Amino acid sequence: MSSKIRLVLSAFVAFVFYFSWTYWANSLVTNDLAVILRSALVQGTLSGSVTILFTFALERAVNRFGQHSVSLVFVVPILCSVYAKTRQNIAIFKTFSHALNQSAAVMHSTRIPGTLLAPLIPIAMQGSLALGANLINQTPNLWLTILPSIIFSAIYGYVYTFTLLNKREILDSVR
Structure with missing residues (x-):
């Protein structure tokens, strides 16, 4: 599977998952369907878009810091x-x-491996965007809406980082 198809598929999965999650989370605190749908669309669209930006930023950070150590x-x-x-x-x-x-x-x-530091920049960007967008939207159940997004982004970031570094090591050993 090409990296572009994988990226679009990841963004679609993020949209569907976070749309559904936000719909459920906010239906716990309000019966206003317009507010629930608006919040779900905001978080779903944000998660799908940020998945693309997050992956791009993560690849840049891994290229910059992945093989280094910081003392x-x-x-x-x-x-x-x-x-x-x-x-x-x-x-x-x-x-x-x-x-x-x-x-x-x-x-x-x-020393701290750069691999541990590389995902922190995209995670901070994603968390800030999610918090800001949902504050502006006045999402009723803010923390239950965005916390899974931040946690799963962190997990995704570290798994993706190690995957990129493993691919790079395999390519270096072949050369």
Whole structure:
């Protein structure tokens, strides 16, 4: 199956699922069919559209961060270098530098893989869009409407990320 067909099929499934979910979730709190249908159309359309954008952003993030690791120990030297102009600040910088070099040697294996960070950008985008659109729409049962969308997007994001990286490893091993 081509990536375009897979993407359109995913968007269609997202629309149908979230339309149905939102219809049910909001029928629990109101009997106004117009409000229920409007909320279901908003969330279904948003979920279908965001699935396309989410997948595009995820592929970009995986290409950018997927094979890298991020160590959080680099922050202090950057901050110290800004202030390393006087003799006292140079001594502080050298002390921090020595301490960080020692801790980096010990903590080398505790880096955070980029694979774990790559889906966070699309997940944050999707969550913000879902929250904003449903706030504007005045969806009656807001959190029950959008929370499954955010949770399943996160699961989808990580599964898709690992799938992309596995395909890339297979292609690299063939070459």
